[in-house]
Amino acid sequence: MVVVLLERADDEELDRLDYSLEAWEGGARPADDRSVFATWRTEIPEPGKKQDPLISADGMVDLFEQLDGTDDTRRLAFRYVLALMLMRKRLLEYVGTEDSQLLVLPKGAEEGTEPTRVHDPQAAGELDEAALTQLAEQIEQVMESGDD
Numbered sequence: 001m002v003v004v005l006l007e008r009a010d011d012e013e014l015d016r017l018d019y020s021l022e023a024w025e026g027g028a029r030p031a032d033d034r035s036v037f038a039t040w041r042t043e044i045p046e047p048g049k050k051q052d053p054l055i056s057a058d059g060m061v062d063l064f065e066q067l068d069g070t071d072d073t074r075r076l077a078f079r080y081v082l083a084l085m086l087m088r089k090r091l092l093e094y095v096g097t098e099d100s101q102l103l104v105l106p107k108g109a110e111e112g113t114e115p116t117r118v119h120d121p122q123a124a125g126e127l128d129e130a131a132l133t134q135l136a137e138q139i140e141q142v143m144e145s146g147d148d
Helices: 021-025 057-066 073-088 129-144
Strands: 002-007 014-019 035-041 092-098 101-106 116-119
Touching (some): 035 073, 073 092, 073 129
Antiparallel strands (some): 002 035, 092 101, 101 116
């Protein structure tokens, strides 16, 4: 299955659409005016089997890397929350902060590896605590379950 997150033009919400792998590879794409925010692949669990998160840890790392280099405010905030989630899962290691940026290293990075810089919208005054919490809850809701 291919999961697509779409931005709404009229508000801050993200919508999720799921496509079968066959449909996606056959060219199926969102048909409306919403823009694609992110995509990733996942597997549907067998019936009766404990459901895994919709996106694996590796998928979260891939999504984090996909968002590198963006200057879009919403994507920067999404990437920041994703970095926090990856630190909680111990896939990114906190190094420090500098100039409204979070400095992180991937788990097992070689000594001397340059830290990845992640824009911190809260430190930059772009998001308050309530907005950041709301964004984190929305991301977890979209990413943790395949049920709609």
